[in-house]
Amino acid sequence: MEEWIPLGYLLSAALFIFGLKKLGHPRTAPRGNQYGAMGMLVAVITTVVDMQLASGTMNWELIIAGLVIGSIIGAIMAIKVEMTGMPELVALFNGFGGAASALVALSETWKYIEDPTLALPTGLTLQVVVVAAGLSALVGWMTLTGSLLAMFKLKGGVEIFGKWFKTPTWGPTWLNPVKVLLTLSVFALIVMSIDDPTNETYLWAIIGISCLLGIILVLPIGGADMPVVVSLLNSLSGIAAAFTGFIINNPVLIVAGSLVGASGLILTFIMCKAMNRTLPDVLFKSFGGSGEKAELTRTKVGSDADEVAMMVDGAQKVIIVPGYGMAVSQCQHQVKEFGDLLEEKFGTEVKYAIHPVAGRMPGHMNVLLAEANVPYEKLIEMDEINPEFPECDVAVVIGANDTCNPAARSGEGPLAGMPIIDADQARTVVIIKRSLSVGYAGVDNDLFYEDKTMMLFGDGKAMMTGLNNAIKEI
Amino acid sequence: MITEASLIANLTLFMLAIFLGFELITKVPATLHTPLMSGANAISGISVVGALLGANVAYQGGETLVSGLLAFVAIVLAMINVVGGFAVTNRMLNMIAGKKRRA
Numbered sequence: 181m182e183e184w185i186p187l188g189y190l191l192s193a194a195l196f197i198f199g200l201k202k203l204g205h206p207r208t209a210p211r212g213n214q215y216g217a218m219g220m221l222v223a224v225i226t227t228v229v230d231m232q233l234a235s236g237t238m239n240w241e242l243i244i245a246g247l248v249i250g251s252i253i254g255a256i257m258a259i260k261v262e263m264t265g266m267p268e269l270v271a272l273f274n275g276f277g278g279a280a281s282a283l284v285a286l287s288e289t290w291k292y293i294e295d296p297t298l299a300l301p302t303g304l305t306l307q308v309v310v311v312a313a314g315l316s317a318l319v320g321w322m323t324l325t326g327s328l329l330a331m332f333k334l335k336g337g338v339e340i341f342g343k344w345f346k347t348p349t350w351g352p353t354w355l356n357p358v359k360v361l362l363t364l365s366v367f368a369l370i371v372m373s374i375d376d377p378t379n380e381t382y383l384w385a386i387i388g389i390s391c392l393l394g395i396i397l398v399l400p401i402g403g404a405d406m407p408v409v410v411s412l413l414n415s416l417s418g419i420a421a422a423f424t425g426f427i428i429n430n431p432v433l434i435v436a437g438s439l440v441g442a443s444g445l446i447l448t449f450i451m452c453k454a455m456n457r458t459l460p461d462v463l464f465k466s467f468g469g470s471g472e473k474a475e476l477t478r479t480k481v482g483s484d485a486d487e488v489a490m491m492v493d494g495a496q497k498v499i500i501v502p503g504y505g506m507a508v509s510q511c512q513h514q515v516k517e518f519g520d521l522l523e524e525k526f527g528t529e530v531k532y533a534i535h536p537v538a539g540r541m542p543g544h545m546n547v548l549l550a551e552a553n554v555p556y557e558k559l560i561e562m563d564e565i566n567p568e569f570p571e572c573d574v575a576v577v578i579g580a581n582d583t584c585n586p587a588a589r590s591g592e593g594p595l596a597g598m599p600i601i602d603a604d605q606a607r608t609v610v611i612i613k614r615s616l617s618v619g620y621a622g623v624d625n626d627l628f629y630e631d632k633t634m635m636l637f638g639d640g641k642a643m644m645t646g647l648n649n650a651i652k653e654i
Numbered sequence: 655m656i657t658e659a660s661l662i663a664n665l666t667l668f669m670l671a672i673f674l675g676f677e678l679i680t681k682v683p684a685t686l687h688t689p690l691m692s693g694a695n696a697i698s699g700i701s702v703v704g705a706l707l708g709a710n711v712a713y714q715g716g717e718t719l720v721s722g723l724l725a726f727v728a729i730v731l732a733m734i735n736v737v738g739g740f741a742v743t744n745r746m747l748n749m750i751a752g753k754k755r756r757a
Binding site: 196197199200201203204205206209210212213214216217219220223224227228231235239242243245246247249250251253254255257258259261263266267269270273274276277278279280281283284286287288290291294295297298301304305308309407410411414417418420421422424425426427428429430431432433434435436437438439440441442443444445446447450451454534536541542543544546547550551561 | 655656657658660661664667668671672673674675676678679680681682683684685686687688689690691692693694695696697698699700701702703704705706707708709710711717718719720721722724725726727728729730731732733734735736737738739740741742743744745746747748749750
């Protein structure tokens with residue numbers, strides 16, 4: 181009977197493969213996610229049955245308690261999270277995954293340190309276990325610290341004892357060779373551990389350096405590149421799981437881990453391409469907010485809702501450009517009402533321009549607008565909508581800044597090279613924003629000061645409601 | 655017990671799965687980048703299998719309380735990753751793909 185246990189792992193691996201495949205297409209994605217979850221269930225059940233058959237005695241309390249506690253915490257976090265906080269949560273979960281792999285590796289090594297009567301494995305087994313545990317620790321701890329830092333960077337800062345600290349972005353070029361040296365020193369420590377597997381100093385040094393590596397890998401990266409980094413860290417957590425599979429000689433960990441590692445890497449490249457960046461640029465060139473924000477020297481007189489309402493009255497075509505501000509003020513329903521009013525009352529053509537990284541993650545705007553029942557066909561991706569701006573009467577920018585900042589075209593500064601929504605090509609631009617302050621990348625936006633731009637200063641929800649009322653009164 | 659044969663079998667699996675992973679994801683619309691990342695991330699919680707085995711082995715070894723506790727923490731963290739990851743992916747997809755189908 182026991183000999184057939186690996187068949188469960190085979191089924192689980194097949195479900196993961198189908199799951200990942202289906203997750204890549206809009207129509208099949210929900211099914212793909214279910215396949216993945218089923219694969220995980222099969223893997224856990226197989227493991228429990230395997231342990232029961234192999235040993236008979238089981239540490240049930242510990243195992244069930246762990247499974248239940250983890251599931252409950254995970255479910256609560258997933259249910260309670262606001263749509264705006266989704267990217268941070270994905271980063272946090274990812275860090276936990278990396279930490280879990282690293283902890284398994286540590287547990288495997290620690291039992292020989294803790295109980296000297298346990299016979300150390302010998303020969304090939306020892307070498308494989310030590311090398312795999314070392315690599316799993318390197319990648320796993322790095323993923324944990326890197327993901328945690330990425331999470332705080334996505335939040336923009338961290339609150340300690342009621343004080344708000346902004347997450348720093350810091351990365352001089354000399355840091356790059358340091359990263360290489362630290363990685364090599366971990367390799368050296370792993371090789372040294374083969375001859376002395378129970379040396380605690382080596383063990384703590386590997387853990388410490390790996391944690392440090394995660395931090396200095398993410399520290400120089402800021403702003404719009406954070407989703408790419410989270411995707412790369414996701415790939416790494418898969419690799420960590422695969423290395424853990426080598427330690428305990430388990431096929432499903434190796435297969436699932438390397439699948440995630442490889443597909444995560446491909447996804448990282450796809451995301452880079454969508455932003456017109458290369459991975460080495462993202463990783464080794466400090467970008468997107470050096471911490472110094474441009475000084476605001478100019479001012480602009482704000483408009484009011486009635487003025488804007490009268491102006492959109494004559495418009496034939498209006499393109500709405502949503503950004504992070506829409507997510508923060510949760511005004512997607514008001515935005516949808518605005519679009520409907522225009523169509524019904526004035527017969528205006530209304531479309532939505534979606535920047536690939538609008539908000540804090542790809543697809544953020546789609547999620548919010550879909551929640552407000554905006555038809556999917558009206559959400560147009562950047563490359564398709566940009567040629568339409570010159571013939572567009574009014575572009576309504578709601579809480580977006582960097583994604584339509586013409587400074588990106590100049591080839592200089594933190595935004596250089598980032599593709600943007602060509603909102604500035606529209607005949608009139610209406611911008612709803614709380615102030616003239618700079619966006620995530622810390623660059624002043626020329627678009628705000630142009631003559632054809634009307635600024636509506638205020639919270640997105642309040643402003644959209646005011647605008648809708650003004651339109652109804654016309 | 656790791657033998658030459660089992661190591662080579664594992665390395666083969668490792669390599670083939672990496673190639674498969676590269677081929678699996680080809681063109682993905684930007685809308686699905688985050689759900690795909692989140693779903694793949696949940697799958698990387700597979701280390702729960704290693705944590706389960708670790709918790710049990712450490713327990714049976716006798717004087718290995720700390721190792722057992724480390725494995726326990728690993729189970730908790732991996733399960734947060736798995737359950738939270740799949741649940742949050744499901745929430746996102748319901749909003750994107752679900753609406754699209756009904757529309």
